Amino acid sequence: MILPRRCLLTTALLAATGLATAAEATVPTGPLPRTVVPSEVALQLTIDPAQPRFSGHVELSVDVASATDTIWMHGKGLNITRAVYMPRNGRNQVLTAQEVDVSGVLKLTAPLAIAPGQGVIAIDYDAPFGELQGAYRVKPDGRDYVVTQMEPLGARTAFPGFDEPSFKQPWRMTLIVPDAAVAVANAPEVASTDLDGPMKRVEFARTQALPSYLIAFAVGPWDVAAGPDIAANGERSTPIKLRGIAASGQGERMRYSLANTPAIVTALEDYFGIPYPFAKLDNLAAPDFWAGAMENAGLIVYRDSLMFPDETSAVGRRQAFWGVSAHELAHQWFGDLVTMKWWDDLWLNEGFATWMGNKIHGQLQPDAHTDRGLLEGALGAMGADSLASTRRIHEPIKDFTDIQSAFDGITYQKGGATLNMFEQYIGAEPFRTGIRNYLQAHARGNATSADLIEAVAAQSDAPEAVAKAFFSFIDQPGVPFVRVDLDCSGATPALLLEQQRYLPLGSTASGAGLWGIPLTVRYADGATVRTQKLLFDGKQGRMELSAATSCPSWVMPNAHGTGYYRFALAPQLQSALSDAFAQLDEREQRVYADSVTAAYGAGRLTPSQLLAALPQFASASVRQTVTAGMYGTEWMAEYLLADDAARDAFHAQVADIYRARLQQLGMTPKAGEPDDDALLRSSLVGFFAETLKDQAVRAQMDRAGRAVLGLGGDGALHADAVAQDLRGTALAVAVQSGGKAAFDAAEKHFRASQDAVLRSQLLGAMGSTRDAALNERVRALVFEPGLLRRNEIFPAVGGQTGDRATRPALRAWTDTHFKEIEAKLAPAGAAVVQLYAAGMCSEAEASTLQDKFAARMQDVEGGPRQLRQTVEAIRMCAAQVQARKGQPLKFPMH
Template sequence: MRRPRRHALALALSLAAIGAVEAAETAVPTGPLPRTVVPTLVQLELKIDPKQAGFSGVTRIQADIAEATDTVWMHGRGLKIAKASATVGKRTIPLTASEADPSGVLRLVSATPLPAGKASFDIAFEAPYGQLQGAYKVSPDGRAYVMTQMEPLGARTAFPGFDEPSFKQPWDITLIVPQDATAVANTLEGTATPLAGGWKKVTFARTPALPSYLVAFAVGPWEIVDGPAIAPNGPRTAPIRLRGVAAAGQGSKMKYTLANTPAIVTALEDYFGSPYPFDKLDNLAAPDFWAGAMENPGLIAYRDSLMFPDETSAVGRRQSFWGTSAHELAHQWFGDLVTMKWWDDLWLNEGFATWMGNKIHGQLQPQAHTDRGLLEGAIGAMGADSLASTRRIHEAIRDYRDIESAFDGITYQKGGATLAMFERYIGEDKFRDGIRNYLSTHARGNATSADLIAALAAQSDDPEGVSKAFFSFIDQPGVPYLAVDVDCSGKVPALSITQQRYRPIGSTAGADGSWGVPMTIRYADGTTVREQKALVHDRQARVELTQATRCPTWVMPNGYGAGYYRFALVPKWQAALNTAFASLDEREQRMAADSIVAAYGAGSLKPADLLAALPRFASAEVRQTATAGMGATGWMSEYLVADHKARDAFHAKVAAIYRPRLDALGLAPKAGEPDDDALLRSSLVQLFAIRLKDAKVRAELGRLGRQVLGLDGDGQLHADAAPRDLRDTALVVALQEGGVPAFDAAEKHFRASQDAVTRSELLSAMGATGAPALDERARALVFEQGLLRRNEIFPVIGGQAANPAGRAALRGWIDSHFADLEARLAPAGAALVGMYAAGMCSEAEAAELEAKFSPRMANVEGGPREIEQTVEGIRLCAAQVQARKGLPLDIARR
């Protein structure tokens, strides 16, 4: 009896094993594709007429087949495959194509196995235009233009292929377009051959090895303007052709940005010690674009407002050009020349470009103080990184829904701040040498976090320790929180340091966690300020201040604000640091302010304690420190103040803190004033005019806004009637005060304008009136055919989310139109969660949002994480309210 059973069991196990193998072979790869077939060259021919509803094309992919297979996995989403075949030797084998997964996995099946070796795949297809992704159409002036946004998953909607970063090969791009159309792509144009029927065939030089998400082209009545050639530099002996590409009639607006692009390229070449990696550079000013910009090699796409500033533009606009362009050009090396292998290493692209872009921008424009901006971004990222549901810098990407979630502050700002922190610890020159070695080793290929960290750590005095520390920051979530005391009982003063994870009130995150923290410690040794570096790995550590000759007067545990960590000094030493506030470096002042705000968030300080610190911050020279904690007063006003009378009294107290700074600046810009003065004035004016409802400031801003709208004169738009840095706030006040006539005027000017900045400012004001009837009119603009660009949807409804009285109507509108809105906003539809949740701050609202939006977000790119983090944020808000209910909001100078 036992023997047959053993035979039966063996047969069952055998069949199960065969079934498992077959299942593995047929399972749809929703993550990285198998390496059974690897492309070596893609020849892409597309026939595009922007006036038509879609386009067609043929993709020929030369590839290596590692082992015989009857199934080839590629990507293609929403494509109509007319014909697919594989050619092996002289044999052409038909393939049956089908879309196997909502993410756009394409299954190609052969009736007989394709043998190992060389092969080519030919796929003829038709495709619709996308919605701000893939190949899509824009019509800013009534004429149709086609452009592309392939990252992260747009390429698979434009053509079939291997749409992931690890597949990196050259591309031959050919565009068949109407005779009168302009066509551009990643590389220099080759030939333009007339064809029958009013078409022409435009070929382009073969690209270097690129992943599909960096393929770019544009077709239509684009205007091309020449910029100055980028002169030879270092090992690059030939000039680089530089051009601007804009909608018809808009090219002249690119004079400033084209004139200043060469300096950025040259500075990056000098840093990297290697030439710009591509054969030309076109800057495309996109009339409708979700992102700020996209680093397509040789054809960088920017939101058009970033390409159109000049010397007289608002400070923020000019700085946005410099910062964004430096970021995208840094990508030409980090991301384009060397590419991540998979999306879990997106920070290698974006964190690096954030850090590098700030470095080059600051080098070329010292008045921008970009080191302060990088620090401010890091502090902002700490907010998201304080969530239990936060992601790691190096986060596993399970399927297509996770990729969009990776484009966040953790990747960009935390990634950039981590690089800056280790640069400070290793040393600027050694760090640069590590970067150069990394690029040289992996040029034209792919690399991982481990590759970069190894190259940087090798330049340090402690490669093993630095490597371990670096991984501790990218491979675990959360913000290190260092409790610091000073021990002067021995011969040498020392810091006693205890690590844990920073947790706000109500957090469900565990306190465990230890990092290899590269600290820069600054302290006062008598009249001398000394500094010391330390790499602290243990949860509890003792760091001796080896240069000290006595007990310090004060200690700053995050010297120069260089570290991505928060600290809490024991009360005695916190008081000492507060007393020495004016003696601190400007970045240290900002981190000292953050330590107070963080202690408040963690429940260590009461509201009155935070409010008492604000006057000290407000008097700081640096605007980011002057405004630190300002946002907390807004939160207190909405959630801790009982009624309108109490709110007015609270606002008066807040105004008293910041009025001296505003009075010193004045409401009118001063000739030759620092850029930071203009930006600080803008922040303070917005505080007084919009949140605090200060009568004097509102009167002046309303007057300026009415002049812009022409309400007191000829009815024409006079954009320069208000200072450019204040115009957006002036328009909001004018519409809030002016009712229907002001709204009518703003709408008239909006409909007549094609200027992206003017349109955005008018829309934002129209959406922020606070009047229910006008809110409804503003929302109606979203669905008026052909009126709004898709990146204008959020400006027109964003102000309504900020108005507590208007949120219910906005939520009802989102509920009624959710499917249409999500489709129009794709792939950014997850942003609807935050819009809907604005102002929610209770357990009941968290549960309601989770129940309603979890099904809606289930298959939306970035949706699952967005709903998880938004719900957690609401619950943390509720916990903050519960912990502080009834506490006094006294503001006293201490």
């Protein structure tokens, strides 16, 4: 509750209690000391979205463990006008507040020692609105809205507090806002009181225990769309109120997402055996949002495009809603109900939600084949995980610059793949029992990796061994690499196994590493295909194929593609598996393709050998296998060929590999076709039109794109003139071929649109030309006041990274405007490094990048690691080029 102000008196009585340890004199840039711990937070904010600043009053009920004259908290960019400590027993002390670290560490100093016991820290302050973090403003339709993004460090820019996951307590939120404004927060509204003047006070119910990064609120002329109640389910006998929050006039566009949200919540309740943990559920469609979505308890914020699909939308948009919504709703249990203690366990939130979101999405939408998506994410993560500068899933987080680095493929995709691998090894039902036990044991509190691993390993046949194996995947970096041979010389056939770390060509990492690999193999025993498992934890090992009656004709070392590891077969086994390609299931075909592309990446195959494998992949039934290795041909074209004529000839031969598949699909959608066909068509059309520059495909896309832009017609936008899955490619080709007239039309339509998907496609098209003057115009849009949403910066200029002719001007612009661009992208400002480095592939360029950005990235969230990894990737690219010199690019005979 809000405590009354007391007289500000001082006394010497507390001095005799002694002070906290001298260690507290050091600024805590990592976890805060536990000398002072909050038990409840009462936060009152006065917010007028039309103003540049807001003000607040916060009262933190705290427990003081030992006497101290210093309270360490967090607050960044706050103008603190009053701070006082009010003990339950004793007299108040005025506190002196200082921001003492660039990360936003706040030091509150009392004139006398604060005695152990309970009290309240009361602070008055005001602050500016942030830039896509903390409390920030958006203006999509000429009106001002306020929305929030607290994770990872935005909360400290919105209010002073204890801004780390282990401080988890109830919150009482009150918002004082303009009379006409809608105000929403984590908990249900309980009272609204008209105040003198044009403002009202909106009070919200006390929340469950939450960390600061899950606090959320929004203020402005929002539409509030009522969704269907989420019906009672199991132990939950009361329906859950579901609402959609969208910018004015946009609420009706949430009909599809609201209609389909209840099924996701119910499926998650059924899996966890625990009711939805909060009092209500609001889905907010944010007009500008740097992340895809954020799992705030009871008030999930999404990019508006994720909330606005309907039954007629592009396949990718509909699948994005289901996938992201299932991910964020899974967080309501994993992350919100049970929260990590520190950022080193971020994977407990994000790896779990990646795995669980795919599971629930696939359960409810089988045609999405989300198991393939989970596998593709794992294979993608292996790219970063192959760097010497990669990190562990469970990576120590020393200070704020490390936190943003943890939001990457290692946390999300490798974390999710590791959970999937051990679920498959332990068994789905025992694994679920472990998950339920974990949630019940730590509900409304915090937990660690060890807590989760102990809970799931306990359900296995060998808890100690499984736990040790699980830790081997989260506590060391790298991709396990298993060499496999076959020994049929004895009475029982056996696989000969050897493990090390996978190293790509040019890697400086050590090949050392020992994992407890849940190895599952399938092999052909005559006409029977058998499966066998082994927890392989030695440098070398032998797997006796005890059920085999003959020497296997082929062996798949990663059965069903469920393992997070790569493999290499002895030559005769590799040939046999290639011959048996059609007998492999769809995930096995994909990991077989990965074994080939990984061998190429490690220098064990030549470019010609990789090119020879592509036709087999292109014939596969699953789109992810069809395109495996496809984009690697563009690397060959750029770095191994000397001129445009050679590249054109090379591209024509690449096109011959995939043309039959594109012709089979056709260039236009077919009624009732599988979603995967639409997605594969989109990938192939984009590849043919923009990478291979295939004239026939470009001509068709040019006509479609011109129709969308209204060129040669009425000049109006005709957004449905081409299938939505192909519209981005069509617009890009039309602007590239149509020059200034097409660019002008695209810009006109962009300025008139509030549709986030269409805006992004128009911007991408405008930024995809090789015309220097037009590229300069696109870059100028970044700094035009109020025009671009901040998450549109990369769609606008990202196309200029893809062509060697446009990169120099983009780099010069980035150099000139580095501070402004980094600030606009914050807290993802480290991405500027990738923007600048695109196309670099030499030792000299790696050194130049290091020298230019080392100081720039020093205090940027995630900056130091981003720079290390980018520099390493450039050097590995250079090593690839050096190793491939003189190797021909020969295509298979057709």
